[in-house]
Amino acid sequence: MKLPEQMKRLGIIVLLFVVIVITRFFLLPETWISARPHQAAKVVREMAKPVQYAGMATCRECHADEYNTKLGGHHRTIGCENCHGPAAAHVANKDDKAATPPKHRDREFCLGCHGFVASRPNGFPQVDGQKHNVKKRCVSCHDPHDPVPPETPQDCGGCHGRIARIKAASTHAPLACTECHQVAEQHMTEPRSALPTKPAQRQACARCHDKASADPAAARSRVDFSSHGRSYVCWECHYAHLPEGTQ
Amino acid sequence: MNKRDFLKDAILFFPAAGVLQALACKAEGKELSASATTGYDQAQHWYGMGVDVDKCIGCNRCVEACKAENHVPDEPYFFRTWIERYTIRAHGEVTVECISTKTPEQRLAEQSEPIDPSVLRTFFVPKLCNQCANPPCVQVCPVGATFQTKDGVVLVDETRCIGCRYCIQACPYGARYLNPYTRTADKCTFCYHRVTKNLLPACVEVCPTEARIFGDLKAKADRLVRFQRQNVISVLKPDLNTEPKVRYARLDGEVR
Numbered sequence: 001m002k003l004p005e006q007m008k009r010l011g012i013i014v015l016l017f018v019v020i021v022i023t024r025f026f027l028l029p030e031t032w033i034s035a036r037p038h039q040a041a042k043v044v045r046e047m048a049k050p051v052q053y054a055g056m057a058t059c060r061e062c063h064a065d066e067y068n069t070k071l072g073g074h075h076r077t078i079g080c081e082n083c084h085g086p087a088a089a090h091v092a093n094k095d096d097k098a099a100t101p102p103k104h105r106d107r108e109f110c111l112g113c114h115g116f117v118a119s120r121p122n123g124f125p126q127v128d129g130q131k132h133n134v135k136k137r138c139v140s141c142h143d144p145h146d147p148v149p150p151e152t153p154q155d156c157g158g159c160h161g162r163i164a165r166i167k168a169a170s171t172h173a174p175l176a177c178t179e180c181h182q183v184a185e186q187h188m189t190e191p192r193s194a195l196p197t198k199p200a201q202r203q204a205c206a207r208c209h210d211k212a213s214a215d216p217a218a219a220r221s222r223v224d225f226s227s228h229g230r231s232y233v234c235w236e237c238h239y240a241h242l243p244e245g246t247q
Numbered sequence: 248m249n250k251r252d253f254l255k256d257a258i259l260f261f262p263a264a265g266v267l268q269a270l271a272c273k274a275e276g277k278e279l280s281a282s283a284t285t286g287y288d289q290a291q292h293w294y295g296m297g298v299d300v301d302k303c304i305g306c307n308r309c310v311e312a313c314k315a316e317n318h319v320p321d322e323p324y325f326f327r328t329w330i331e332r333y334t335i336r337a338h339g340e341v342t343v344e345c346i347s348t349k350t351p352e353q354r355l356a357e358q359s360e361p362i363d364p365s366v367l368r369t370f371f372v373p374k375l376c377n378q379c380a381n382p383p384c385v386q387v388c389p390v391g392a393t394f395q396t397k398d399g400v401v402l403v404d405e406t407r408c409i410g411c412r413y414c415i416q417a418c419p420y421g422a423r424y425l426n427p428y429t430r431t432a433d434k435c436t437f438c439y440h441r442v443t444k445n446l447l448p449a450c451v452e453v454c455p456t457e458a459r460i461f462g463d464l465k466a467k468a469d470r471l472v473r474f475q476r477q478n479v480i481s482v483l484k485p486d487l488n489t490e491p492k493v494r495y496a497r498l499d500g501e502v503r
Contacts, residue, residue: 027266035390035391035392035394035407038391038404038406038407039391039394039396039402039404041404042394042402042404042405042406042407043289043396043402043439046402046436046439046440047285047287047439047440047443047444048440049440050440051316051440051441051444051446052315052316052449053312053315053316053441053446053449053452053453055446055447055452056452075455077455077456077457078455079452079453079454079455081312081452081453082308082312082452082453082454082455085315086312086315086316086449108351108355111355111358112306112307112308112351112354112355113304113306113308113455115355115358116358117304117305117357117358118362118363118366118369119305119332119333119334119369119370119371120304120305120371121301121302121303121304121370124304124456128358129355129358129359130359162362165362166362166364169362169364170364242364
């Protein structure tokens with residue numbers, strides 16, 4: 001029996017279709033069709049990349065003394081490799097002198113964090129690098145693993161540099177910080193455990209700025225405290241470290 | 248070769264090549280899955296980072312650590328993470344500058360500049376890839392080179408990337424750059440090679456003030472989960488619905 005020509009052609013088309021389906025779903029590897037195998041391979045490659053920073057826990061295994069000293073001091077949150085640099089190579093081979101983490105002794109290194117920058121958060125200890133014991137290296141007075149000021153700081157500007165500098169340029173420059181803030185002695189050594197107060201009473205400002213206050217000859221702005229902004233404490237509107245009259 | 252021969256050969260070639268490729272794939276098939284090699288299960292994690300803006304001192308150590316850990320080019324315009332300084336003046340003028348482009352000497356010289364009393368507020372903001380849960384960069388990649396892993400990290404497969412820069416345009420946070428040496432897109436991976444080994448990302452490891460907190464959002468007890476609970480959290484550009492997994496605390500409204 002001879003198949004009609006149309007059936008032959010139809011057969012070829014069906015066969016072609018079957019071949020395509022088999023190729024697509026069974027023969028072609030998934031890497032040709034989907035990105036998923038490539039991505040899985042990338043994850044494996046990414047995970048296999050070498051580590052440069054060994055992590056604080058690794059340093060502790062050999063340098064427990066330094067670690068424990070640091071743990072009790074103000075530098076407790078700082079990882080060892082923050083100052084000493086990546087140490088994975090040192091961990092892998094202790095005897096390799098080239099991989100020994102550096103000990104920074106220069107002032108510039110400490111000033112990278114502790115030099116005064118106005119954008120740093122209020123309360124972060126900062127010094128003026130051009131005034132603070134210029135000839136000395138920081139490590140000659142401060143132990144980097146347990147940094148404590150040799151003397152309890154009395155000048156608030158050591159940690160509140162921006163406020164101190166702004167106040168120095170304002171009409172309030174002659175006033176001591178303690179004129180408005182009560183500061184417990186404990187605040188000097190453990191700053192966050194005893195925060196200074198802010199004036200809770202309008203009386204703090206009224207002493208000088210009330211119309212009826214003493215020394216009427218002194219040049220300063222005065223308001224009638226009985227009618228001016230009654231229910232608010234003054235610093236809720238006025239910035240006492242740089243009062244409006246200054247500029 | 249005439250057209251008929253060419254088509255015949257082609258029809259034979261593709262399935263044959265496919266069979267070979269499939270066999271090759273089977274041979275190395277076991278290496279392709281991460282959990283099979285290391286026992287690390289991606290599905291158990293969903294990584295994120297917390298940034299406490301009030302703690303950043305702008306020391307730039309995170310940027311240096313990132314560059315050392317991930318071989319980011321030294322030139323000061325390629326970053327996986329960087330620090331911006333926001334300065335807000337009276338009358339609402341806002342200036343933003345990237346302090347990471349400066350040399351340590353330049354940053355040190357800035358310290359002796361006199362204070363500007365017209366500045367109302369100034370602060371540092373660490374930036375990095377937000378590892379969006381809904382990443383626009385993945386959508387636009389024409390070759391599937393960039394993708395999100397099951398633990399929520401967006402990676403770039405450098406062997407697939409064709410360097411078209413489409414993802415760099417699509418990222419609303421400017422977190423990607425074209426690596427001039429590999430000619431492929433590169434970005435923060437949350438130090439994927441570290442976090443999968445239970446180490447912290449390099450930037451978190453070195454941050455002196457704990458301004459950066461790394462964690463697993465799927466974990467029940469985790470520093471990041473705690474951080475989110477204790478602080479008012481904002482993300483960058485929430486209106487874009489990218490659902491960033493870098494969560495900021497005490498973020499000023501001016502920060503974009």
